[in-house]
Amino acid sequence: MEHDGQLELYTAVANQLKEAHARVRALQVPEGVRMALTRKLLVITAAAKHDLADATRRLERFMADLDAGRVPEEER
Template sequence: MERDSQLKIYGQVADQLKEAHSRVRALQVPDGVRMALNRKLLVVTATAKHDLPGAARRLDRLMKDLDEGRFPEGD
């Protein structure tokens, strides 16, 4: 039973990551901002390998920031 719930969360995170990557790719922002967003996505991906619920929370925050137009500072 536990494994089924983990697989469900994994599938949801994977689907959200795909959507997040597409949204970041489509943004009309400076390269530094895009790089910062891509780093955030890489952190979520790395986190998912050992803390799936934590990765889901990070990804939810990132998606909310994208929805509200809050972007990180570019280098």
Template sequence: MDHGGDGELELYASVAARLKQAHARVRALDVPDEVSVALARKLLVITAAAKRDLADAARRLDRLMDDLDAGRIPDPGTP
């Protein structure tokens, strides 16, 4: 049995759960609509990245959540 696949499945499940939490958190933010849309787009980009490079998507999600935790709300004009 390939245990590398098990690790990838665990990472996938973790990223999927964290993305779900991140979407809920973004929806709950009291920010202007354009900021909320920009954050939702970032989450969609991370979701798409997970299909190609799961570890990279996890890192991107970590950075976004760290920014939100620190109160750093991205400028809606940045990708």
């Protein structure tokens, strides 16, 4: 039973990551900003392999930042 719950959690995080990547692709921002956001998502993806709970928290913060319009500034 516990294994099924873990699998459901991984599936939920994977679906949220797919949604986050789609949202980043759809943003009307400079390419440098898009790349920075994509790198953050890749870090979250890597974290999910080792600590799913931490990755879930990071992803929730990432999505909240996107919802609030908080994106990194483009480097000059």
